[in-house]
Amino acid sequence: MTNRARHRATDRAEEYQIDSLIEPFLDDLWSRKGLSDNTLSAYRSDLCHFDRFVQAKGRELESVDQALIRDYLSLRFDKAFAKSSSARLISSLRAFYRYLLLQKTIQIDPTALIKPPKLERKLPDSLSEADVDRLLGEPHLDDPVECRDRAMLELLYACGLRVTELVSLTLDQISLRQGVVRIVGKGSKERLVPLGEMAINEIESYLVSARPELLKGNASDVVFPSKRGTMMTRQTFWHRIKLYALRAGISVHLSPHTLRHAFATHLLNHGADLRAVQLLLGHSDLSTTQIYTHVAKARLSALHLQHHPRG
Template sequence: MNSGQTIEHFLNALWLEFGLSDNTLSAYGSDLRLFVKWVKEKDLTAVDEACIKDFLANRQQQGITSRSSARILSCLRRFYGYMLREGKISVDPTQLIDAPQLGRSLPGSLSEADVELLLQTPEISDMLGFRDRAMLEMLYATGLRVSELVELKFSQINFRQGCVRIVGKGDKERLVPVGEEAMDWAERYLNGARQVTLGNRQSDYLFVTARGSCMTRQAFWHIIKRYAQLAGIDKHLSPHTLRHAFATHLLNHGADLRVVQLLLGHSDLSTTQIYTHIAQQRLKALHTQHHPRG
């Protein structure tokens, strides 16, 4: 079996065993193919610890971040763990390699005033502008991942109950409440601009492009950046900026960390705990304001 087939078998095993998302599997596949190029003609079963350390050092010299380096090591650990279970190797070469130290920094976010500016930027007299406004409203109101938003289907939204049903990472399902403002924009878009955009065509997706198809994550990310620029928001943005703003603003207004965990779809509270210091700052402010000796 060649290296390409071995990688495909490994990715299939990951999908079956852990239900990892297509994006994660694609990243793992890319990392492993880079690793195969690095080891060249060397058999993957003959790779040792020194070879992996050299590969990681080379990737860091190419300018990748510590977080990306940690992801690559995680991929290689899973791969060689799989090879060990399959009896292809007798020793895991990644076993004694330490992961790079990562800081738990809070993702970049926007203030509530910034969000208001961003939401009001799309030109709603234009059909696609109205769609963009509805998408931004939905994204901020729910904290969905961008991939979850662009793939949102009409059947997943319940206008009567005011919620959306999301199947997130690992095929885990969650119900996310949607505020009246965002729901109103979605309903007006559904009954207006969407129908005009589609014409006689049919689509299962709630938010559609001018071609009547589902938008890509990359396309919507460019839309967010364009509107941020038009709004004069000079801050570092990421595809999940509004998701982080959603979580940050909930906590600022007194939401419980575990509630935010459920809404974001984090399987582990430790993932949500990057926001802990926000809750701590709010508690400190409340103590200072209300305690007799604050």
């Protein structure tokens, strides 16, 4: 065991010390790919959990071999970790060790022959158009918080935004006059998304009446501040969505992306081009968007079965 490993093993009894190789890798990811804080946090979590395992074996990250990675994956399998979680872990490790290889810290990539588990292609949860109408109509406009939430829900559905993109939206990103919103998505990629008339009306009404009440004279460039006048967290808004779904009697399983999925599915159901939906969602790869064609086809098949006399 090297001096560094011995020192880290001693530290482990008191408090875990992150390996010094991890942060430079994350900094490199951020500078080259412009990944979001959430994505970087996922990479950090995967690598730190693996690092703890490696330390417990008296090893260091740069001395890891294929057998040790397989031992870790077997341990996760025994603990019934989801396949999607293990697939993400392998992706994190692969990126990390490719970085170490380029830095000449290691000579052999231990992940080269490690294959991720095969994942079932799940259709994303979505809402019917009637469910969306009920959900968006639930917030009360006479309450400043619910007026804000109504505008947020309308914008989320009208533009297919990610929740992170929504809560971090600033005033200079919205042009009600031109009817567009400028989104800075994953990888710091910008896209312009048109606003629908209903979303424009709701946002305009909210900006005039409810937003000043929420800010209470404080300055902020966040479009949808919390009651404290600061940027709302994703978790807070997610709890708000679940509240309105409960009040509206919506039994469909909801996720933070449900309205984004509904946006894409309803566009395709009404004849939108897949490439256009890709651009609106901000997907870098068309294959990511193609899952929605399965959603649309499933919906059409259900309609055919329900209404056709020989269905």
